[in-house]
Structure formats: C-alpha cells, structure tokens
Amino acid sequence: MLLKLQNVGKTFIDKQKHTSFEVFSDIDLTIAENQFVSILGPSGCGKSTLLSMVAGLENTTEGSITLEKREIKKPGPDRGMVFQQPSLFPWLDVKGNVTFPLKKSMNKQQAELEADHFLKLVQLSKFKHHYIYELSGGMQQRVAIARALAMNPKVLLMDEPFGALDEQTRHILQDKLLEIWQQTKKTILFVTHSIHEAIKLSDRIIVMGTRPGRIISDITIDFPRPRDRExxxxxxxxxxxxxxxxTEINKVLKEELADEIQHSS
Incomplete structure (x- = not known):
C-alpha cells in the first residue's frame, strides 16, 4: 500500500485551561497507488485535521502515518496540498506561482517547461502572465492544482478545494479534476462535505463519524463514470x-444546541 494510517489518534491540549479535546482515535486506513479516495463526514469529525497530518502539518498524538513505508513527520515534496482557499502569491503571475516551488529542485528552464505543461493540463496557458487578482476563483484554484501537480507528488491532498465556489464552477472543476486524475494517475485524498461530490469523483469513500471522529464506513464505488445525479x-x-x-449530524446539532443553552443561561 502507498499510504498507511495505523491506530492514528489526535488530541488537542489547552495547557492554559488544563483541558483536552479528542478529535479522533484508532484510525486505520490504507490507500493504494492511483486511487481517488474521498473523506466525508459532518463538521467536527476531524477530516481536515487528518489530511493535515498526512501532509505533515500536524503531528499525531498516537499511531503512525507512513508513505511508501516511511513515517511522515513533516511536510515534503512527496505530498502536494490544495486548500479551500488557493494560497497563491499575489505579487507573482500565474506561471511564477507554479514555478516558485520548482526552482528549489530544478533549473529555471526546466521549471518553466514543467509549469507550461501543467498550466496546459488545467487549461490556463493563455493566462500564464496574468496576476492572481485578474482571475476568477475557479481559475485561481486551477493554478493551485497545477502548482501541486508540478511538484510530482506521490499523493495529492485536497481539502474541500471547491467548497468556496459557486455550483456551476464547482461542477466544471469536478469534471476537470477527473480528467487530470485520469491523465496523471495520481493518488488523491480528497476532503469534502458533499455526498454527491464524493460519489461523482471517488473510487472509495471513507465516511467518518464524530465526537470523537472515527471511520464508520469504507465504501468502494465500482460503477462507471460519469455519475450523474439522475x-x-x-x-x-x-x-x-x-x-x-x-445519526452523526443529529449528534452534532444536539451538542451545539446544548452549548447555546449553557452559554445563554
């Protein structure tokens, strides 16, 4: 298996208040090369935290995460990350944003060739000299995807990358992402709140429960694409x-209601 999470747990500790919050525990998950896997679940189940741990941005409290049998302790070029907000450099043009991380590992000419290739893949070649503020939200997210892919990561990590976009743009980018995945055969770990988005895109869906987070189902989708709503x-x-x-959503709603009552009394 390419990626393996074994007995993974995460607890946040507030030293000032002497309190702790268990996000999730006992997460066991293996992901094979070239798979498109979505993590789906209600708010508070730890989806984004789990993705951050695979990225090396958060440490595990317990258990281990390994990529190609090497334990993940920090960020690395073998994992590309795409956030809900594109996190691009406004002072660089589109091509400059894509080449920026490449210059650490290759010369300028090679970096520019790689950037051109991936900007063509996300259909932004005509906009490579535009600045970020000149692009729509969907175009900005395609720049972020191109930048992550240009690093040639083993795993592409995507944290609700289309969550802030309008429905029409989201639909277009879902189709574009599927095209890119089919061409590049990258392993993708994708966090979403949308059941339909997960079904449309994925080979597998990991459904998480909450309070504390845990895996409640691992669903393999074996019917062909495209997967229309009808x-x-x-x-x-x-x-x-x-x-x-x-059940999980109702649990969250009841806890939030109880908190509101406690704070208002």
Whole structure:
C-alpha cells in the first residue's frame, strides 16, 4: 500500500485551561497507488485535521502515518496540498506561482517547461502572465492544482478545494479534476462535505463519524463514470450514505444546541 494510517489518534491540549479535546482515535486506513479516495463526514469529525497530518502539518498524538513505508513527520515534496482557499502569491503571475516551488529542485528552464505543461493540463496557458487578482476563483484554484501537480507528488491532498465556489464552477472543476486524475494517475485524498461530490469523483469513500471522529464506513464505488445525479446507482448510494450520517449530524446539532443553552443561561 502507498499510504498507511495505523491506530492514528489526535488530541488537542489547552495547557492554559488544563483541558483536552479528542478529535479522533484508532484510525486505520490504507490507500493504494492511483486511487481517488474521498473523506466525508459532518463538521467536527476531524477530516481536515487528518489530511493535515498526512501532509505533515500536524503531528499525531498516537499511531503512525507512513508513505511508501516511511513515517511522515513533516511536510515534503512527496505530498502536494490544495486548500479551500488557493494560497497563491499575489505579487507573482500565474506561471511564477507554479514555478516558485520548482526552482528549489530544478533549473529555471526546466521549471518553466514543467509549469507550461501543467498550466496546459488545467487549461490556463493563455493566462500564464496574468496576476492572481485578474482571475476568477475557479481559475485561481486551477493554478493551485497545477502548482501541486508540478511538484510530482506521490499523493495529492485536497481539502474541500471547491467548497468556496459557486455550483456551476464547482461542477466544471469536478469534471476537470477527473480528467487530470485520469491523465496523471495520481493518488488523491480528497476532503469534502458533499455526498454527491464524493460519489461523482471517488473510487472509495471513507465516511467518518464524530465526537470523537472515527471511520464508520469504507465504501468502494465500482460503477462507471460519469455519475450523474439522475443515475439510479448514484441516487441509491447517496441515500445510503445520508442514512449513515444522519445519526452523526443529529449528534452534532444536539451538542451545539446544548452549548447555546449553557452559554445563554
């Protein structure tokens, strides 16, 4: 297996208040090369925290995460990260944003060739000399994807990359991401709140529960793409996943309501 999470747990400790919060525990997950895997679950289940730990941005409290049998302790070029907000450099143009991390490992000419290749892949070649403020939100996110892919990572990590976009742009970028994945065969670990997005894109869906976070289902999707909303298999699976999440979502709502009552009394 390419990526392995074994008995992984995360607890945040507030030393000033002498309190702790367990985000999740006992997470066991293996991901094979070339798989497109989505993590789906309600707010507070630890989806983004888990992705940050694979990226090396957060440490595990317990357990281990390994990539090609090497334990992850810090960020590295073998993992590319795409956030909900593109996190681009406004003082650089599009091509400059893509070449920026490449210059550490290759010469200028090679970096520019790589940038040109991946900007063509995300259909932004005509905009390579534009600055970030001149682009739409969807175009900015395509720049972020091109930059991550240009690093040639073993795993592409995506934390709700289309969550801040309008529905039409989101749909277009979902299709574009599938095209890119089919061409590059990158392993993708993708966090989303959208059941339909997870079904449309993924080979597997990891469904997480909350309080504390845990894996409640690991679903393999073996019916062909494209997976339109009208497809009966899509409709059936969407209902199954929604039923899985109902209990978890109700748990979150009850806890939030109890907190509101406590703070107002």
């Amino acid at each position: 497809n009966q298999q899509v409709i059936t699976l969407e209902k199954e996943i929604m039923n899985l999440l109902k």
